[in-house]
Amino acid sequence: MLAVQQQPTPALASTALPADSIARALPDQVPENAPAHCPGTESEQAGKADACAGCPNQDACASAPKGPDPDLPLIKERMARIKHKILIMSGKGGVGKSTFTAQLGWAFSSRFSGHLDAATEEDGKHAGEEEEEEMEKQVAIMDIDICGPSIPTILGLAGQSIHSTSQGWSPVYVSDNLCAMSIGFLLPSASSAVIWRGPKKNGLIKQFLKDVDWTAGLEEEDSTPSSEPLIDYMLIDTPPGTSDEHLSIVSYLKESGITGAILLTTPQEVSLQDVRKEISFCRKMNVPILGIVENMAGFVCPSCTGYSEIFYPSTGGAKALCEELGLNFLGSIPLDPRIGKSCDLGVSFTDEYPDSPATKAYLDVIESVRRLVD
Numbered sequence: 535m536l537a538v539q540q541q542p543t544p545a546l547a548s549t550a551l552p553a554d555s556i557a558r559a560l561p562d563q564v565p566e567n568a569p570a571h572c573p574g575t576e577s578e579q580a581g582k583a584d585a586c587a588g589c590p591n592q593d594a595c596a597s598a599p600k601g602p603d604p605d606l607p608l609i610k611e612r613m614a615r616i617k618h619k620i621l622i623m624s625g626k627g628g629v630g631k632s633t634f635t636a637q638l639g640w641a642f643s644s645r646f647s648g649h650l651d652a653a654t655e656e657d658g659k660h661a662g663e664e665e666e667e668e669m670e671k672q673v674a675i676m677d678i679d680i681c682g683p684s685i686p687t688i689l690g691l692a693g694q695s696i697h698s699t700s701q702g703w704s705p706v707y708v709s710d711n712l713c714a715m716s717i718g719f720l721l722p723s724a725s726s727a728v729i730w731r732g733p734k735k736n737g738l739i740k741q742f743l744k745d746v747d748w749t750a751g752l753e754e755e756d757s758t759p760s761s762e763p764l765i766d767y768m769l770i771d772t773p774p775g776t777s778d779e780h781l782s783i784v785s786y787l788k789e790s791g792i793t794g795a796i797l798l799t800t801p802q803e804v805s806l807q808d809v810r811k812e813i814s815f816c817r818k819m820n821v822p823i824l825g826i827v828e829n830m831a832g833f834v835c836p837s838c839t840g841y842s843e844i845f846y847p848s849t850g851g852a853k854a855l856c857e858e859l860g861l862n863f864l865g866s867i868p869l870d871p872r873i874g875k876s877c878d879l880g881v882s883f884t885d886e887y888p889d890s891p892a893t894k895a896y897l898d899v900i901e902s903v904r905r906l907v908d
């Protein structure tokens with residue numbers, strides 16, 4: 535249930551959520567006066583864990599109803615409208631997950647319209663039925679990097695806020711067929727820190743799945759039966775490592791199904807070591823691994839054109855790891871300072887620099903992903 539105060543608005547009339555809404559919108563799973571290590575009010579351990587001793591809420595927590603999460607059927611219903619759910623993961627931080635997620639979003643949502651039409655004309659073919667069908671790809675990006683949300687900035691949506699309608703929270707739109715949801719849209723400013731324990735993060739992820747109207751506006755235009763997917767790809771940007779956010783998303787999507795995970799790493803052994811932990815997490819949790827992308831692999835100096843391996847692949851890089859573990863190597867993307875600049879400006883790197891080697895690398899990787907999931 536949304537705790538956001540709603541006016542009795544007509545269907546689809548929207549209300550902007552005020553900037554401090556995050557504090558009021560979240561389920562009260564960790565009470566204000568909770569002790570350190572509170573297991574959360576929804577946990578089986580609520581009221582019973584060692585940390586609960588002496589907590590004023592102990593009795594209330596211990597006697598609260600437990601059992602199957604009553605929200606799971608609602609999540610399943612919402613998620614039935616989304617065909618492919620793809621997790622973007624890495625062991626190390628800062629290896630380029632959010633940047634890659636955004637590029638994948640831009641490419642999946644535009645490659646099938648403008649880009650494909652241009653390629654089709656160049657090839658001397660006429661836009662056939664197959665291409666016509668592919669023009670309508672709908673893409674949603676869900677940012678569950680709750681403590682470090684960078685998707686709003688990278689997608690050029692900084693400063694935007696979420697609106698609430700009678701159908702739920704509306705995602706923020708980059709274009710007609712690309713939308714995003716992030717805690718970044720709920721914070722008072724880009725510099726606001728989110729300092730939350732696991733249960734509270736869990737609560738927000740649940741709200742993203744259950745209370746966001748991901749198909750806002752699509753039903754009216756479409757006659758697809760209500761149980762059929764309307765969104766083609768949901769790209770889920772995760773924080774580094776294997777923590778609360780990963781456990782939450784995997785457990786909430788268990789019944790709906792996860793198409794797979796894309797793992798990012800630099801070529802360096804310290805990053806590859808952490809990717810092994812992600813692989814182990816995915817295997818334990820039965821999340822299919824679509825493959826590994828190596829990012830920041832090699833740099834060509836724009837002044838002297840000399841080639842350097844900034845993150846040296848001392849153990850053979852991601853390709854060797856994929857061969858060892860029988861995983862798909864999805865490709866390598868070089869270091870290019872213009873990628874960072876595009877992120878800061880909130881524009882698509884591949885659209886801004888279509889002729890760069892990094893764009894070719896991105897598009898090759900993206901094509902490999904598309905072939906795997908479609």
Ligand SMILES: Nc1ncnc2c1ncn2[C@@H]1O[C@H](COP(=O)(O)OP(=O)(O)OP(=O)(O)O)[C@@H](O)[C@H]1O
Nearest residue numbers: 627628629630631632633830868869870873874877
């Ligand atoms: N191939 C690349 N070449 C140059 N800069 C890159 C490349 N890929 C990503 N970057 C830059 O590296 C930085 C980290 O990227 P990004 O935020 O996407 O990483 P992340 O893995 O999502 O980080 P975090 O773990 O903190 O969520 C950003 O400044 C981004 O612009």
